[in-house]
Amino acid sequence: MEFWITQMFNxxxxxxxxxxxxxxxxxxxxxxRIVNIAHGSYYLLGAYVGLSTVWKTGSFALALFTxxxxxxxxxxxxxxxxxxxxxVELPQMLLTMGFALIFQDLALIIWGxxxxxIPPPAFLAGSMRTGTLTFPLYRFFVVAMAVAVxxxxxxxxxxxxxxxxxxxxxxxxxxxxxxxxNVPVVSAGVFGLGAFLAAxxxxxxxxxxxxxxxxxxxxxxxxFVVVIVGGLGSLKGAFVGSLLxxxxxxxxxxxxxxxxYFTLFAPMALxxxxxxxxxxxxx
Amino acid sequence: xxxxxTRPTRWxxxxxxxxxxxxxxxxxxxxLTLLTQVLIFALMAMSVDxxxxxxxxxxxxxxxxxxxxxxxxxxxxxxxxxxxxSTAALSFVLSILLAALFGLIAIHAAGTYFLxxxxxxxxxxxxxxxxxxxxxxxxxxxxxxxxxxxxxxxxDPTRFFYFTLVLFLVSAxxxxxxxxxxxxxxxxGIRESEGRMRxxxxxxxxxxxxxxxxxxxxSGVSGILWAYYNGFVSPQxxxxxxxMESLLMVxxxxxxxxxxxxxxxxxxVFLRNFVSAYTKRWxxxxxxxxxxxxxxxxxxxxxxxxxxxxxxxxxxxxPAVATDRGGAPAGTPSSR
Numbered sequence: 026m027e028f029w030i031t032q033m034f035n036x037x038x039x040x041x042x043x044x045x046x047x048x049x050x051x052x053x054x055x056x057x058r059i060v061n062i063a064h065g066s067y068y069l070l071g072a073y074v075g076l077s078t079v080w081k082t083g084s085f086a087l088a089l090f091t092x093x094x095x096x097x098x099x100x101x102x103x104x105x106x107x108x109x110x111x112x113v114e115l116p117q118m119l120l121t122m123g124f125a126l127i128f129q130d131l132a133l134i135i136w137g138x139x140x141x142x143i144p145p146p147a148f149l150a151g152s153m154r155t156g157t158l159t160f161p162l163y164r165f166f167v168v169a170m171a172v173a174v175x176x177x178x179x180x181x182x183x184x185x186x187x188x189x190x191x192x193x194x195x196x197x198x199x200x201x202x203x204x205x206x207n208v209p210v211v212s213a214g215v216f217g218l219g220a221f222l223a224a225x226x227x228x229x230x231x232x233x234x235x236x237x238x239x240x241x242x243x244x245x246x247x248x249f250v251v252v253i254v255g256g257l258g259s260l261k262g263a264f265v266g267s268l269l270x271x272x273x274x275x276x277x278x279x280x281x282x283x284x285x286y287f288t289l290f291a292p293m294a295l296x297x298x299x300x301x302x303x304x305x306x307x308x
Numbered sequence: 309x310x311x312x313x314t315r316p317t318r319w320x321x322x323x324x325x326x327x328x329x330x331x332x333x334x335x336x337x338x339x340l341t342l343l344t345q346v347l348i349f350a351l352m353a354m355s356v357d358x359x360x361x362x363x364x365x366x367x368x369x370x371x372x373x374x375x376x377x378x379x380x381x382x383x384x385x386x387x388x389x390x391x392x393x394s395t396a397a398l399s400f401v402l403s404i405l406l407a408a409l410f411g412l413i414a415i416h417a418a419g420t421y422f423l424x425x426x427x428x429x430x431x432x433x434x435x436x437x438x439x440x441x442x443x444x445x446x447x448x449x450x451x452x453x454x455x456x457x458x459x460x461x462x463x464d465p466t467r468f469f470y471f472t473l474v475l476f477l478v479s480a481x482x483x484x485x486x487x488x489x490x491x492x493x494x495x496x497g498i499r500e501s502e503g504r505m506r507x508x509x510x511x512x513x514x515x516x517x518x519x520x521x522x523x524x525x526x527s528g529v530s531g532i533l534w535a536y537y538n539g540f541v542s543p544q545x546x547x548x549x550x551x552m553e554s555l556l557m558v559x560x561x562x563x564x565x566x567x568x569x570x571x572x573x574x575x576x577v578f579l580r581n582f583v584s585a586y587t588k589r590w591x592x593x594x595x596x597x598x599x600x601x602x603x604x605x606x607x608x609x610x611x612x613x614x615x616x617x618x619x620x621x622x623x624x625x626x627p628a629v630a631t632d633r634g635g636a637p638a639g640t641p642s643s644r
Contacts, residue, residue, distance in 0.1 A: 286436055
């Protein structure tokens with residue numbers, strides 16, 4: 026029983042982290058109609074920038090924002106190159122691949138090859154005990170942040186004027202432009218927000234998964250499986266998908282350590298057999 | 309469309325095959341080893357091109373089939389000391405089976421989803437190679453694969469090169485026959501407009517699925533060669549970077565030109581070895597090449613050569629040249 030509760034908790038907190046990545050991936054897909062292969066790189070760069078911030082200032086909260094904003098700026102810069110190929114899927118995706126390789130190598134040049142862990146703030150360093158079970162407080166914090174971000178994104182998209190503009194730009198960019206929405210600005214902004222979320226996740230994840238070269242390509246397939254399962258362009262899909270993938274991955278790791286990656290294969294195969302566009306996909 | 313339908317591309321094929329047959333005895337063993345590597349990766353890139361260039365399916369998981377057969381060779385030769393023919397046969401069959409299994413999942417989807425699914429499936433295999441230590445040796449990989457004995461020994465570099473060349477040429481001709489067959493033309497039709505092909509009565513799912521399996525099979529062949537060539541397999545061989553390299557070989561040579569991939573493989577293999585003597589910044593260069601190719605040479609080198617051949621045929625340069633393949637202008641978005 027203890028085993029199940031602990032693994033469940035770990036799975037949910039890993040899922041919370043995946044949600045930050047997958048929701049950003051979904052947002053970017055919404056405006057650009059492509060899947061961003063450099064998304065894992067945003068995660069990695071965010072984590073590294075956050076790490077440097079913590080080293081310099083000691084503030085974890087500041088790290089979340091410097092990581093996020095630095096990478097948002099990089100993302101917007103990338104979007105300016107990508108939009109030259111708007112709606113020509115393949116070159117765009119190949120371009121994001123080129124960027125992913127460059128970012129990985131740049132990170133290696135700047136931060137070297139050693140693995141680090143971002144020190145979490147002191148008040149989250151402890152853990153909570155009930156009976157024989159221990160839950161690290163930091164993981165609660167990750168879950169809370171993911172829920173907060175999820176609510177924020179939902180409110181932004183469904184309840185605000187900006188959100189209406191985003192939805193309009195996603196559904197029909199030409200018409201949205203026709204009624205006076207500045208689509209290029211909206212697209213760049215949404216792309217930036219997606220990159221921000223990935224980098225934010227990077228700082229969060231850097232404190233419990235660590236930061237190391239190759240972390241970008243390691244987390245990327247997880248984010249992909251989440252949106253494959255949940256459906257691209259859907260916030261609800263990202264939410265359900267990340268919870269599912271987080272749990273499956275954790276139980277896989279605990280029960281079949283040697284075959285752990287293979288357990289990811291199962292949810293993907295099952296969902297795609299029934300719904301090729303994912304549980305909540307629209308395309 | 310035909311792969312060798314213009315004079316320059318035909319000359320390219322004849323001259324390069326001629327050179328590969330005649331030159332080896334005059335080359336240093338270092339260059340010969342690299343050329344062997346070029347052939348192996350060219351075969352893998354051609355199998356990627358069958359999906360990307362001819363069927364319009366961007367696969368980022370081809371290293372899975374390459375890796376499965378390479379690992380099978382390594383396991384069978386080092387742990388069970390099996391001979392060449394049984395090892396090669398089993399590895400080939402396993403890569404086909406894996407492609408048949410993964411294809412069931414991936415072929416459901418097109419475009420963006422296809423790319424994501426193949427990437428994720430490829431990474432699943434990478435994870436297996438990395439974590440299944442008792443079978444794959446984990447991060448250390450499996451070392452000590454002996455050069456095969458195929459009736460005659462192919463130990464020394466020149467013989468191994470010719471051995472690779474024979475398998476490469478057989479596979480290349482087979483792939484050429486596939487893309488020039490009615491089946492190959494149906495794949496082009498699917499690339500241009502799947503909906504129209506379906507209305508014409510083609511079972512498009514089945515055609516794509518078969519293309520996926522054929523592609524996986526040839527990646528498998530190159531994986532077998534790789535394990536014997538390198539004597540060592542590691543998770544690196546199944547990694548995302550290997551997938552990205554093979555896709556870049558296709559992009560450099562020109563998607564949909566089949567033999568262009570050999571040029572791409574030649575450039576990447578030689579550059580990788582040349583660069584590694586001076587700097588460790590290979591990924592930076594690879595990424596830069598990607599961006600440069602996509603922006604400035606979207607049709608690749610052999611694509612440009614073919615266009616040049618088509619243009620020479622016409623009395624005046626006309627805009628129709630850019631749109632010859634299948635009718636859709638090069639810049640048009642694929643239907644989604």
